[in-house]
Amino acid sequence: MTSLGTTLVLGGARSGKSAFAERLIGEMSLTKVYLATATAGDDEMQARIAQHRKQRGEGWITVEEPLALVDTLTRESTIGRVVLVDCLTLWLSNLMMAERDPEVEAKRLVRFLDVSRYPIVFVSNEVGLGLVPETPIGRAFRDAQGRLNQTIAAAVNNVAFVAAGLPLWLKRFQEN
Template identity: 75%
Template structure:
């Protein structure tokens, strides 16, 4: 059993960030909670969700919460449990689609992470390394994602960037 402390796991699409986050939580030896922010809005997304569930296997309790992330964490974190939030990028999309202010929600999440009762691993996409999005909405999303990642990175003791399935620790403290 390893001592897990809250960690932000960043990476691009198919970089291995979810698998890495799952491994961190599994290696903690704590009960595993998977807090999913995705919604099955079409067949392709349903297939992605099914793939993630099958890959994780048994031993995980899945909580689906597309918007109320802090409330779900308050209810499920701690008490001998480690929580994996997968992912902040879909949560951000859900917030924007619902007309909620992402910066207010990010600050609320960051405040919660400062007092969380147990370890939380948060997975998020790094979307600022590619081409500049063509549309104003795409640029607004990219910018909001960058600000969200910065806010959460400042709030947790560990930040890992995943490329080709390998972690590069940007910020690391041990829980021992």
């Protein structure tokens, strides 16, 4: 395992969290895999996905998977590779829309992380800093996202919070 290990990068919308995660991986001399959980359901989302690809540039293998995160990580996270999962927030949304239990899926992910030996960087939104959502589904999503972030933060080596493009390390593994 590299010194990066597993990392969770949190932040709000347009905080710079994805760019920071890409920079973390860009410093590594491994094959870079971008595991995208977004689906291009409309023109605006298609444009966002295209912008992300352009921003990343060459040198990335892109794998799109909105639901089967653990299965895809099992396949893609191998020796000589680093995987960027962008993002857990869209994965959670996809799970909820597919009427899958997010807590069951989070436990599967943690079990995978317990045995994984390869570097993975997860990106996730911190949605609990804003207003309380008006709708029951919005509140359920906010609560589920908070639980997911806490679960993954406990399971990974490193956690960074990004605001205004600046990272603040909340948890950082130090090799002796």
